[in-house]
Amino acid sequence: MIVTIDGPAGVGKSTAARMLASSLGIAYLDTGATYRAVTLKALRENIELADPDAIADLARHADIRLTCRQDGVGVTLDGEDVSDDIRSLDVTNNAHYVAGCAAAREVLVALQRQIGSELGSFVAEGRDQGSVVFPDADVKFYIDADPEVRARRRCDELAAAGKPVALETVLADVLQRDGRDRSRPIAPLVKPDGAIEIDTTSKTVEQVFGELLRWVETRRCR
């Protein structure tokens, strides 16, 4: 079974995808981690992020491996565990260079498909999973939510982690990431053909998970 979940930043995709994968007893494929890993490599090696040839070359030579862990996804880059390092603000703010590089996307899409074929059954989460990477998935979801609500959730997470940031700052960041994801020429964030759309604005994580699970079970019984 292949399930895809696409949607903008901060919409709760990762949590929902992890819960769904665990309840179905299948793997969780966090494709954003692959873009983050190449971004981390570029930052560490002082590669010019705005140079698509250099970024593509870096992506071709990066050894990225993903493993399922109890607390999410484990990521190794060239043999080193970078699961925490890829979540830094620096990586988050610069990942759009890799995401917007067509040749790097080609490499990462091939990697995601290869991981997918090894896993067999999985829940893949990202921006282009149902539209580009796994267009024949059994069930496709597109999750969205009001930007202010997404920003508020992110603020709450940051405050809980002891790193409070003003709501306006987080909202500006959410809107900027949305703009980049939706307007890039290659593999922009869109609602994939045949995707089930879920608006999480006024829903709890449990409600979203319940809704996803019901849809998957309905499709399974067809």
Ligand code: C5P
């Ligand atoms: O989802 P996450 O925030 O980890 O994604 C990191 C970066 O990778 C974002 O800039 C996002 O636009 C990009 N991305 C992408 N395609 C995917 C997954 C993530 O372009 N399938």
